[in-house]
Amino acid sequence: MPTNTDIxxxxxxxxxxxxxxxxxxxxxxxxxxxxxxxxxxxxxxxFEKSKKFSLMDxxxxxDEAIRMETVVAQRLQEYGYNNSKDIQTxxxxxxxxxxxxxxVHPFAIHFGGxxxxxxxxxxxxQIQEFLPKAECMEYIGTYCQTELSHGSFVRGLETTATYDKxxxxxxxxxxxxxxxxxxxxxxxxxxxYAVLMAQLVITGKNYxxxxxxxxxxxxxxHQPLPGVEVGDINYKFGGNALDNGYLILxxxxxxxxxxxxxxxxxxxxxxxxRQDVPPQIAYLSMTFLRTILVTASxxxxxxxxxxxxxxxxxxxxxxxxxxxxxxxxxxQTQQMKLFPAICTAYALHFSGAALQSAYNDILASVGxxxxxxxxxLHCLTSGLKAYSxxxxxxxxxxxRRSCGGHGYSHASGIPDIYQQNVINCTVEGESTVLYLQVGxxxxxxxxxxxxxxxxxxxxxxxxxxxxxxxKLTLRTESTLDFCVSVFKxxxxxxxxxxxxxxxxxxxxxxxxxxxxxxxxxxxxxxxAQAFAQYLTVVMFVDGVKGSxxxxxxxxxxxxxxxxxxxxxxxxxxxxxxxxxxLNAEQLSQLCQHRTFLLTKLRLNAVTxxxxxxxxxxxxxxxxxxxxxxxxxxxxxxAKDSTLNQHQVHPSFHKYIKPMREALKAKL
Numbered sequence: 103m104p105t106n107t108d109i110x111x112x113x114x115x116x117x118x119x120x121x122x123x124x125x126x127x128x129x130x131x132x133x134x135x136x137x138x139x140x141x142x143x144x145x146x147x148x149f150e151k152s153k154k155f156s157l158m159d160x161x162x163x164x165d166e167a168i169r170m171e172t173v174v175a176q177r178l179q180e181y182g183y184n185n186s187k188d189i190q191t192x193x194x195x196x197x198x199x200x201x202x203x204x205x206v207h208p209f210a211i212h213f214g215g216x217x218x219x220x221x222x223x224x225x226x227x228q229i230q231e232f233l234p235k236a237e238c239m240e241y242i243g244t245y246c247q248t249e250l251s252h253g254s255f256v257r258g259l260e261t262t263a264t265y266d267k268x269x270x271x272x273x274x275x276x277x278x279x280x281x282x283x284x285x286x287x288x289x290x291x292x293x294x295y296a297v298l299m300a301q302l303v304i305t306g307k308n309y310x311x312x313x314x315x316x317x318x319x320x321x322x323x324h325q326p327l328p329g330v331e332v333g334d335i336n337y338k339f340g341g342n343a344l345d346n347g348y349l350i351l352x353x354x355x356x357x358x359x360x361x362x363x364x365x366x367x368x369x370x371x372x373x374x375x376r377q378d379v380p381p382q383i384a385y386l387s388m389t390f391l392r393t394i395l396v397t398a399s400x401x402x403x404x405x406x407x408x409x410x411x412x413x414x415x416x417x418x419x420x421x422x423x424x425x426x427x428x429x430x431x432x433x434q435t436q437q438m439k440l441f442p443a444i445c446t447a448y449a450l451h452f453s454g455a456a457l458q459s460a461y462n463d464i465l466a467s468v469g470x471x472x473x474x475x476x477x478x479l480h481c482l483t484s485g486l487k488a489y490s491x492x493x494x495x496x497x498x499x500x501x502r503r504s505c506g507g508h509g510y511s512h513a514s515g516i517p518d519i520y521q522q523n524v525i526n527c528t529v530e531g532e533s534t535v536l537y538l539q540v541g542x543x544x545x546x547x548x549x550x551x552x553x554x555x556x557x558x559x560x561x562x563x564x565x566x567x568x569x570x571x572x573k574l575t576l577r578t579e580s581t582l583d584f585c586v587s588v589f590k591x592x593x594x595x596x597x598x599x600x601x602x603x604x605x606x607x608x609x610x611x612x613x614x615x616x617x618x619x620x621x622x623x624x625x626x627x628x629x630a631q632a633f634a635q636y637l638t639v640v641m642f643v644d645g646v647k648g649s650x651x652x653x654x655x656x657x658x659x660x661x662x663x664x665x666x667x668x669x670x671x672x673x674x675x676x677x678x679x680x681x682x683x684l685n686a687e688q689l690s691q692l693c694q695h696r697t698f699l700l701t702k703l704r705l706n707a708v709t710x711x712x713x714x715x716x717x718x719x720x721x722x723x724x725x726x727x728x729x730x731x732x733x734x735x736x737x738x739x740a741k742d743s744t745l746n747q748h749q750v751h752p753s754f755h756k757y758i759k760p761m762r763e764a765l766k767a768k769l
Contacts, residue, residue: 106730108429112415112708118655123713126649126659127451135190136197137715142181143201144719148173152204153722155343156518164208167343168292171209174202175239184237186217200401204722205522206344209242211287215391216243219297222386223313223362232315236295240321243295244288246349247388251280253528254535256299256311256388261351263300263314263361267372271355272314274300282348285529289347290334294319296349297362304372315360318349329354340521379468380476386465389479391530392487393454393461399490400450402523403497406516407443408711409726410501413508414440415708416730431707437700439504443497444703444710445666448659450490452645453638457486460560477543478558482637485540488533489634491526498523505725508732513739515723534627537634541626542619544633545604548597560637563590564597574688576695578660582643585667588683589636595681596632600625632677639667658706665699668692 113120124133143149151166158166178184183195195213203210220232235241252258260281263272276282283289289296298316302309318330326332331350338346361368366376414436418427430436460482464475502509502516509516527533544564551557551565570587574580600622607618619626646659671678675689684692703710718727724735745751 103729103731103734106416106732108418109412109415109708109730113712116706116709118658118706118709119652120709120712120715122651122655123659123710124715126651126655127448127713128715132190132193133715135194139181139183139194139197140201140717140720142177143198144717146173146177146202149202152202153719155204156512160337160342163343164291164345167203167208170202171207171292174199174209186213186221186233186237201717201720203343204720205518206287206341208288208292208343208345210344211244212236212242212293214394215245215287216241216293216295216297218390219245219313220315220362222390223297223364225363228315228359228362228364241295242288242293243297244286244293244347245391246283246286246289246296246298246316248283248285249280250282250284250348253285254531259299259301259311261298261300262303263312264303265305265358265368265372266355267370269355270358270370272302272358272361274298274314274316274351274354274356276350276352282350284335284348285346286349287344287346289318289332289349290345291347292345293347294321294324298349302361302366302368302374304368304374309366309374309376312366313362314356315362316351316354316356327354339524340518341525380473386468388530389483390461392483393457395526395530396450396457396483396486396490397454399494399523399526400447400454402519402526403443403450403494403501404447404711404714405716405721405726406498406501406519407440407447408714408716409515409519409721409723410504410509411440411444411707411711412727412730413505413514413725413732416732417506431704434697434700436504437704437707439500440707441665441700441703442669443501444707445662445669446493446497447714448662448710449638449642449666450494453486453490453641456641456645457482475558477546478560481540481543481547482560484531484536485630485634486637487526487531488536488540489631489638491523492533495520495524495527508725508736511724511736511739513724513736515721515726518722537627537630538623540630540633541600541623544593544597544629545601545626548601564594566590567594567598570683574684574691576691578657578664581664581695582660582667585664585671586640586643588671588678589632589639589667592678592681592683593629593632593636595683596625596629596677599681600629628677632674635670635674639663639670642666658702658710661699661702662710665696665703668696668699672696 128136149170152170155163178195181198183191183198185191199207199213217233217236220229220236224232232241236243247256247259249259249261252260260277261283262275262277264275265272283298286296294317296316296318298314299311300314302312317327318332319326329352332347334345334347358368358370365379366374368374411431414431415429417430419430421427461479464479467475498516498520502514502520505514505516508514512518547557547561548564557564570584570591574584603622603625604618607613607621608615613621643663646656646663649656649659651659671684672689672693678684679686679689724739725732727735
């Protein structure tokens with residue numbers, strides 16, 4: 103089928119190269135490897151049914167997903183995607199799995215949480231013992247932390263691990279209903295092992311949360327072991343190929359050596375020793391997952407923006423005076439829906455890459471005994487994870503609505519994307535809880551700055567207090583410098599304001615620190631959100647400025663940076679004006695310039711989303727097809743409805759016809 107003429111014209115008229123942008127996003131080698139992983143999944147007929155996962159009943163969906171997992175296990179070995187210690191192989195495996203399942207799958211946490219926990223929390227000897235069995239799928243695991251009544255408040259977990267030195271075992275126990283492990287992915291029916299977080303108790307003393315390797319099912323029969331009750335938690339809002347589960351442990355014993363002992367050890371006689379490390383060490387696995395979720399949110403938004411933009415290039419609406427229906431992408435109102443989404447997807451992508459780099463640097467420092475940046479890492483990962491999940495979910499919904507009635511159909515692909523992404527607002531830390539943690543951290547860092555302490559790199563700006571001095575000239579480079587200084591000053595002012603308010607409450611209201619923080623939780627959340635937004639602006643700008651793009655592509659990317667920064671200032675203008683980060687005249691100039699930038703981005707809109715390089719299989723959308731043949735695809739999708747298997751549905755003769763006859767008889 104030939105390519106739609108409108109979308110072909112969009113690509114022909116663009117003045118930038120999509121491939122160059124793709125290489126900037128993923129690296130040249132990374133882009134090729136990513137494309138290869140996608141193509142391998144796309145060409146494999148064993149994975150064809152995942153395109154219809156959202157239309158299957160639960161049992162059939164789970165059965166098909168598990169069948170595919172068995173094929174995947176073979177393919178991972180065949181393609182060399184099994185080395186969990188190599189970061190590029192880890193990425194390749196992630197690309198392949200995302201293309202196979204088009205979302206979450208039964209073994210998702212095995213690869214994304216269980217194996218990283220072994221690597222991050224185990225001793226070299228434990229890694230040597232457990233990792234090969236996990237990689238060959240003898241151990242299929244999950245990460246068990248969340249409980250029925252405790253999620254983000256990790257210290258409040260109630261599951262206990264009591265050491266019995268007479269047998270050199272830990273006794274794992276669920277003491278009450280609220281302590282039931284709830285939500286771990288793959289726990290319901292798929293996993294036979296878990297890295298389980300529990301309160302370590304030795305001779306009556308609680309040593310806090312620690313990670314344990316816990317076998318749950320017999321490795322041959324897959325039956326739960328004595329003392330283990332495990333099951334699936336039933337239907338969810340989305341992602342139902344993943345069997346999220348619950349777990350109850352009743353005085354269940356595991357060997358002493360199954361405490362993951364990289365940072366804390368229990369000797370046979372019950373002696374507890376711990377390296378002199380901060381408590382955040384215990385949560386490094388969760389921190390790693392948060393870095394992944396930032397990139398995952400960027401990816402989800404990129405797919406939704408691709409679908410909506412391509413459809414908007416094909417869809418024509420409302421004839422003008424010449425009798426021509428313009429592409430809806432030409433309407434300014436449509437551009438203001440889509441271009442913020444496109445720019446935000448790019449910003450989150452660069453932020454995810456910068457966060458991953460920071461994580462690797464700080465992890466290397468931890469490996470060398472330097473724990474000084476763990477608080478910074480917590481602040482970065484918590485803030486960016488919460489913000490990326492929230493803002494991507496918002497823009498995905500805007501993309502769906504921008505597609506009109508067809509956006510409401512599963513055929514658009516966007517409802518599935520939204521369902522898969524919105525869980526990121528809750529999983530590995532609910533957004534509001536994370537914002538509160540970040541807000542409190544900012545207050546602490548600001549106090550350190552005021553006392554003359556040197557702050558870690560990402561927080562060093564808190565030591566600055568001068569208002570923006572960069573002049574607004576509306577030339578790309580200087581506009582970006584101005585916007586960054588405005589964001590920086592705004593977050594400093596917000597941090598100072600909430601710190602002052604907390605101090606006032608402590609001195610005048612006779613309350614303790616916990617109560618004072620609670621009194622100003624709204625301000626803490628707002629401050630944390632502004633901080634995360636500031637990070638995305640800086641990371642986006644730095645990423646683009648540091649790229650090796652050709653002049654035209656670089657200018658286009660800088661225009662996106664401009665638009666992203668200005669759009670967020672305008673949308674939160676009340677906050678920036680209140681904090682005197684800019685004045686009304688400057689705001690008016692920025693509003694006008696934002697409208698001007700719409701015209702700059704319009705020329706390359708389709709190319710910008712093409713650069714995300716998602717094949718049709720991953721979009722799984724009639725509206726987002728690369729060839730633009732939207733209406734043909736929608737017609738075929740409609741014909742494929744199961745209701746169309748019968749021209750006259752059996753319900754007509756079973757219900758409608760007897761009803762009519764009964765009613766006629768009463769006339």
